[in-house]
Amino acid sequence: MQSSQASGAAIEFVTGLQLEELTTVTLRATGWQGTLERPLEVDVQGWDLTSEAIKTAPIRLTSKRPKVVGFSFPEAVPLLSQPDPNLSSEQSGQGEPASHAEQGSRAVAPGASGKAGPPPKRKRTRIKPPVDLVKLEDRLYFVLQPPLETLAASSELGFPFEPFPYQMDGIAFLFPRETAILADEMGLGKTMQSITTIRMLLLAGQLRNILLVCPKPLVTNWVREFSLWAPEIPVTVIEGDSAKRQFIWGQKGVPVRIANYELLMRDNAFIHDSGQHFDLVVLDEAQRIKNRNSTTAETVRALPRGRSWALTGTPIENSVEDLVNIFEFLAPGYLRTDMPLKTISKATRDHILRRTKDKVLTDMPPKMYRDDQLDLTPAQNDSYRAAEDEGVVQLEDMGETLTIQHVFELVLRLKQICNFDPATGASCKLQRLEADMEEIAASGKKAIVFSQWVETLEKIADPLDRFGPMQYHGRIPSKRRDSVIQQFKEDPSKHLILMSYGAGSVGLNLQFCEYVFLFDRWWNPAIEDQAINRAHRIGAAGAVTVSRMMAAGTIEERIHDVLEQKRELFNQLFADTGVPKQTGLSRDEIFGLFNLAQPHKKHAA
Structure with a gap:
């Protein structure tokens, strides 16, 4: 030759x-x-290139809008314009991205002349192809996608809130990958990142049939997050009796199904009989399958699917075998427990993304709120509905003798059922707290749990004994309280302290805690803020994640909505003066929780 x-x-x-x-x-x-x-x-x-035999999408190298498989470029036409000779290849966006999401890519602003000017300081997050993607046309598909910030600003992908830069990196990581573990620390938004990526892949036509599997208490939260971050995507929850679930599994044209692990195991035959093949299966709290021989692990591994993603803050809880078993779902046989750690690390490097709060601290606010709307357990739900129906009837029958104290008694009774079922002790909140504490303890962090009832704190302590819970409330003698705080701070086996609002809201410095759980809500946001600020103080180790727990469809949601409306109104009027002293519920609002009118108003009518 x-x-x-x-x-x-x-x-x-x-x-x-x-x-x-x-x-x-x-x-x-x-x-x-x-x-x-x-x-x-x-x-x-x-x-x-003019032959009809070629079946590729042409890339027109002109100033016209480029045709790229996937997204249009609503405001990014100049992205493929002539590079300015004064800019280096890295600045003009022609170089290969250096990480999961290229940082610092430059683009000419819409309507600009294209002349060299000061480069924009704002980050541009680009999607980098996986290292195992070898076909040129496949790599070009991802390389030619516009920056995620451009898509976020377009009408095609509107966000309710602007994502943090590290969340854009997470989306760019998930988008091109067939197998992936998003292992961010709790509170960094794994749910939002996965939903946004699913939304983009649906819009790009790469996905049509998605199954999301999560613990039962988290189903409602996933539905709520989909309605927030992807409101146009229909979401179907696998629930109901056997016949209804079988029908849902067999439905065609359903883009997103959400199932809990327990029902998934029960419906294994329905799934396979339906002939469904999922384009993507996402496992939330994927540490549920760390036991290779468990029924849960065997069931999810048998799911017919294309892409496989796992979301977990603790990919390794006890040993590297935990990670190997998660990869048995992602890519069977890819890892072995007898492989050297260096080999496993190298083999998984392109498939795992983990960020901790201290690493992305500059991206984050000092305090982040997470509203956990949880489904009552069946026992709780039965007790709650019976107590509410009976209680409202009794209040209505009291007529002019009805007082605010009577309404308070019903509210307190219902709130206590939302914490624990009085007959069985079942608790959706305890299930969620236990799952979160697994992750917190595995990372060596500490948490505070607040409740208005000492009885609730005592019920929490025994099931969470392995996390070394300490108790700090009115029943603890004053002379012992300082030693409780000292032991909690210094003992690495003590990951949890249980506090009442009254005892823990004033005078304590717990800035070494990065997680705060409000197991039940106080009447006044100012009291809650005082409690939260035990951890969120000057000198805190990192950003504080506040989880506000509430039972979905109950009195707790109604109270939360009223308090948040009042807080928002106050912030609009007095943005710089802090939380008001009195923002609790008024008499009208308390009666309004059950659509009751105050007796004197009835009399006046």
Whole structure:
């Protein structure tokens, strides 16, 4: 073979020519210098770009809007315009991204002349192809996507809140991957990142049938987050009796199904009989499958699927075997427990993304709120509905003798049922707290749990004994309280302190705690804020994540909505003066929780 027939030139993109002028492009293998003896027709292949036999999407290298499989460029037409000669390849966005999401990519603003000017300081997050993606056309699909910030600003992808930069990196990580573990520390928004990526992939036509599996207490939270971050996507929850669930599994054209782990195991036959093949299966709290031989692990591994994602803040809880078993769902046989740690680390590097709060502290506010809307357990739900129906009837029958104290008594009774079922002790909140504490303890962090009832704190303590819970409330003698705080601070086995609002809201410094749980809500946000500020103080170790627990569809949601409306109104009027002293519920609002009118108003009518 002649050297003139096999040059070492790579593929060149000539951006200055119109497509019509590029009638033929010759591909040559990079690096060969004519030392191989092969027929010319094998070594050099001519492509006629005007032939109808080519089934690829053309890339028009002009100033017109480029046609890219996936998203349109509503405000980013100049992204493929002529690079300015004064900019380096890295600045002009032509270089290969250096991480999961390229930082610092430059683009000409819409309507600008294209002249060199001060580069924008705002980060541009680009999607980087996975390292195991070898086809040029596949890599181009991801490389040619516009920056995520451009999509977020477009009408096609509107966000209710602007994501943090590290969350954009997480979306860019998930988008191109068939197998992935998003292992961010609790409170960094794994739910939001996965929902947004699912939304983008649905819009791009890459996904049509998604199954999301999570613990039962989290189903409502996932539905709520989908309505917030992807309101146009229909979401179906697998629930109801056997016949209803079988019908839901067999439905066609349902983009997103949400199932809990327990029902998934029960409905295994329905899934396979329906002939469903999921484009993507997402496991939330994926540490549930760390036991390879458990029924849960075997069930999820048998799901027919294309992509597989796992969300967990603790990919390794006890040993590296936990991670290997999660990968049995993602890519069976990819890892073995007898592999050296360095080999496992190298093999999983492109498939796992983990950030901790201290690493992304500059991206985060000092205090983040997470509203956990949880479904009551069946026993709790039965007790709650019976107590509410009976209580409201009794209040209505009291007529003019009804007082605010009577209403308070019903509210308190219902709130206590939302914490624990009086007959069985079942608790949706305890289930969620236990799952979160697994992650917190595994990372060596500490948490505070607040409740208005000492009895509730005592019920929490025994099931969470493995986390070394300490108690700090009115029943603890004053002379012992300082030693409780000291032991909690210094003992690495003590990950949890249980506090009443009254005892823990004033005078304590617990800035070494990064997590605060409000197991039940106080009447006044000012009291809650005082309690939260035990951890969120000057000198705190990092951002504080506040989880406000409430039972969905109950009195707790109604109280929360009223208090948040009052807080928002106050903030609009007095943004710089802090939380008001009196923002609790008024008499009208308390009666309004059950649509009751105050007796004197009835009398006046």
